[in-house]
Amino acid sequence: MEQYQVLPGPEAFLPPSAASMGITLPDPGEAHIEGRIVDEEEAYEYAARKLLGAKVPTIFPGPLVLWKWNEKAAKKAKAIRELAEAMPARLIPMADYRPKYPKIIAELEINPNHPNLTIWHNKIDVCIFIGVHCHQANLALKIIRGGTDCYTIAMCAQAGHEDACMSFRDISLEKIHKLTATVNKLKKEGVKSQAEPFTQFKMSRQGRIEG
């Protein structure tokens, strides 16, 4: 049997979890690209090229970086914004994990229970998950792989995600800065962002801030 690869979908009505197909998570100092374990250094440039080559690159910051639980979270949030501006990429928050009924506002939010709606609505082709609790991230990543053609990148503060097309682990402030620096380096070398023009929306606790 051939080694399973974690590739963008749409894969199946109910795709298998990558772990059940024999994909293992990277150890410290490593990352995975489509299920292949690589040195973490290799993954920075691979991720940066994927992001710069996307038409609608998008970062989904989760509650662990959206809310100021501590100073570290605040610093990470700032670094993520710098990363988004460097590409440039949209920021669409995953503020919490509640199922949204009757429906989500797909241009403003993503929810782990039906993340495909946000991907489809915004035509997102490459995305980053960061600051999302691992269980919820895996849930969303698998549903995205099942029903969309989006390339998923996980920047996980814990052990990483084999259900993402590529994943870093033990993500720290320094590692976010390093990905930003890699994006900037590639741009200086002549790699152009393929992102379609957009205006980043802003939100308060009450919802979208117009204007």
Place this chain on the structure above:
Amino acid sequence: MNKKVEAQDRRILLSETVELGEKTNKGQTVTDPNVLFNEMEREASFLTGSEVIRAAIKRANLDVSVAYPITPQSEAAALIGELYAEGYVREYFRGESEFAVMGQCAGASFGGARVFTTTAGPGTLRAMENFPMWAGSRLPIQVCVTCRGINSPLSIQPDTLEMYYLLETGMLVWHAETAQDLYDWILGGFMVSEQPDVHLPLALCCDGFFVTHTKDTVMLQSDEYCIPAYDPYRSPVPCMDMECPPIRMMRDPFIMKSNYISYMTHASWQQEIHAAVERSRKHTLPIMNGSLIETENLDREILIVASGTAVSQGREAIRLLEEEEGIKVGLVKIKSIRPFPTEEIREATANAKTIFIPEFNIKGWLAREVKSILSNNERVIAGPHVAGGMTMPSEVIVDEIKKSLGVAGPRLESRG
């Protein structure tokens, strides 16, 4: 597909917030489990399995234990009560029933505590609804299952049928052969099940009476040391929040919403639980000496594949067969049932012509598991079996193997 994970030089990964060397309120030194398990000097003690559970919990930096010591029970829960009285366990109380105990354990674990309890036989089945709830909620609770009979007429004697019911709950399921396994795996079990990519409950099973009530020599580290505390901030789900899954789902379940997305989310949730079981493999290797199985003499054409105390009986049967009949037999000891060591067993049995699977239950669930992963599985002989608390003399295994080989001789049952 269950993929084999290579042992390499795997170590137990710790939370970055762990402060090694700090003292607990009882003056124990918080110690790197890699050092505690593998490098620290040990001394021999002669203990019952229940006393071994107490010895492990004393070094486990435990927050909460809940007990329902139905009579007759092993002493384990009562001995943990002694540890509470001495200050080694931070909270301890008696539940109203096995079902209540497991719910109370869930409450403590949702709140961020390291939790341990024990159960057996009918108690396991009465508590059963809670086990997939624990797994679905990603609660790394450890329950020691001291297996005994489950059916009427009731038996207090060992029988491993209850393990069959646990296999697809989403829990990790390990099967200890000896008191030493039990001791090492209680401590190591917390380290595996609390990893953020695993974060699942562990059913640490042993054969009741044979392990819990009999004495054995066990090598223990000094009780001046303990493992690091649980770090709930590494949990893959938020701490208890009434608005977030899984709590939100318990009062407003996905399945109440009849649409594809609701079903898909629930299915993905289930897949994630079983994915986490798979992820536990590499974390388990440092706890189980580098493999989920242990093997002896795999070059032999006949193998005994077993778990729990059936392994011990198998070892003695192998000695008898070689000394008395000149028949050479190899051994595979299965330590982890979930995750199941599929690739390891395939490799270990690759050259075997006949595989015997002795079990302490009437249905032979381990034989079914092994048959399901092997090609040419007509090689597998599901037996011998005993049940309901019967012992399994090594001679019964010897007889089964001789019968299969067509070796004539007086058989055990003829002794009356």
